[in-house]
Amino acid sequence: MENTKQDLSKQPTKRGNPYMGFLWGILIVLFLNGLVFPNLMDRKIYKTDYGDFIEKINSGQVREVMIEDKQIYFTADNEKGQQTTYQTGAINDPQLVDRLLQAKSPNQSGKIAFNQIVPRENSPILNFILMWILPGLLFYIIWKQTSKSLQARLGAGGNFMSFGNSGAKIYADSDIKTTFADVAGQNEAKEMLSEIVNFLHNPQKYTDIGASLPKGALLVGPPGTGKTLIARAVAGEAKVPFFAISGSEFVQMFVGMGAAKVRDLFKQASEKAPCIIFIDEIDAIGKKRDSAYGGNDEREQTLNQLLTEMDGFDGRKGVVILAATNRPEMLDKALLRPGRFDRRIQMELPDxxxxxxxxxxxxxxxxxxxxxxxxxxxxxxxxxxxxxxxxxxxxxxxxxxxxxxxxxxxxxxxxxxxxxxGAQKKDKVISPEEKKIISYHEIGHALVAALQSHSAPVHKITIIPRTSGALGYTMQVDRGEHVLMSQEDLFNRIATLTGGRAAEELLCQTVTTGASNDIEQATQLARSMVTRFGMSKKYDMMGLEQVNNAYLGGNTTLNCSAETAAEIDEEVLRLIKEAHQKARDLISKHIPVMHEAASYLIEKETITGDEFMKILQKYREQAS
The missing domain is CATH 1.10.8.60 (Helicase, Ruva Protein; domain 3)
Known part of the structure; x- marks a missing residue:
């Protein structure tokens, strides 16, 4: 097994920019080129007309004159006796030289110093550099930088626009510090993957009996359950190189580049075997191929190449493919058959x-x-x-x-x-009347929950607003873990959700928008009881709704006629009304508890479940 000593994904040490010398050369050339022109930039030059120039000559104010082809620069004394430089346009004046010779000047010699500037031409070498070498080098630099930018974006390596270079991040075995000790709450997944680690450590033990290493393992589960983490842990435990790439990186703008990336990835992996390839979000390239709805030719070509490569390499070399997805139902069946992704490992939410x-x-x-x-x-x-x-x-x-x-x-x-x-919004100003309504609303939830047998105990009640928009909430915490929920559990949960609105109706003689989230949750629970859980006498065990993307929110689709959908709405309404009435009955029998608990909550803003239960227990003892 090859033991790479450095991170294969690291770039070479940066050296000096090779173009800096060239840029310095340009600056020197421009500096030397500037020497061929007269240096007039150190003076402040005032523009004037030719008549003023002649007038200053006749009045004896001009000291020096420099004549060019189209411009005349002259220095003259102003009214304060200060020397000032002027510029005027050159006019065909044959008598100008005679005027300058005859005129007087403030100079010591009493004559005007004048001369004509002869333009100096650049040397042939300088002209050659400026006209040919400089534009050529600038064009080469622009082309080189553009080539590198396109190579980075398109994933091309080597020559410009060449295919290849998978773009995977490659980690040497010595650089992966993650182990199974860093992964908790996924014991079943670790147990299934530990066999792959054992095979990579001691393949002879498996080949002697005729077993071969599973080519691929698909990690499936909700976001945040540690699919990428456990893939790195497998590489860390096995001490082998780790190739990490996202499925979206295979899909490129140019047809054929995704397939080229797949070929290059497996070629690199074969050279580094034994190793692990990890493809995150594989559903980006592994979606079902369905000609009825059209498809993406580039994505399908990439998928076909992936299927071919998984069939083509020898599992005895120790190349293991791990892939992760949140949408396993979207994957092509050819990708999931034995011989490709042999194992499906569930990464569920921890218990x-x-x-x-x-x-x-x-x-x-x-x-x-x-x-x-x-x-x-x-x-x-x-x-x-x-x-x-x-x-x-x-x-x-x-x-x-x-x-x-x-x-x-x-x-x-x-x-x-x-x-x-969300975080507490302590600076939010709530009027006393609204605070009273919110307090009765939350105590209504807590009281209904506490008076029902199949309901989680109240842990905390608060009326401190949160940044999520909640003006208060009642937290219930189960004493243990529940895998199943009975019909009574769900119905009591709906009754608890309606307890806030019931308290507003009975004690505040109003209804507010504070129950919007309660209404949403109660409706969803009641609908699931009817359509998915078979908890309706009218529909018995008939499945009326299908869950899509179970790991990504779980949106649902009805599998029934429009008439049945209307009847489902009526059944859902019946359940919610019954739960709402139950909450009203429980609250109406414990009005004194509501008043005292709400007053206590208004004063403290946050009370624990134990404090609330003490108030409830006091009235229970008085009633008995």
């Missing part, structure tokens, strides 16, 4: 224990006190590894802003809210 492990990895990079990882991990359900890394970084920044040298649990909790809802 509770996975989030704890990821937080521990990133907390190693910052100074911190004892952190309650359990509460932070439970508050970040649904967060990716990248989001958790951002949360730890935001916590460190907050500790610095507050003048502390170590991160504490409160920093992490606040950073969770900053990432989810």
């Amino acid at each position: 509770l224990e996975g989030r704890k492990a990821i937080l521990q990895v990133h907390l190693k990079k910052v100074k911190h006190e004892t952190i309650d990882l359990d509460i932070v991990a439970r508050a970040t359900a649904g967060s990716s590894g990248a989001e958790l890394a951002n949360i730890v970084n935001e916590a460190a920044l907050r500790a610095v802003r507050l003048g502390r040298q170590r991160v504490i649990t409160a920093d992490l909790e606040e950073s969770v809210e900053t990432v989810i809802a």
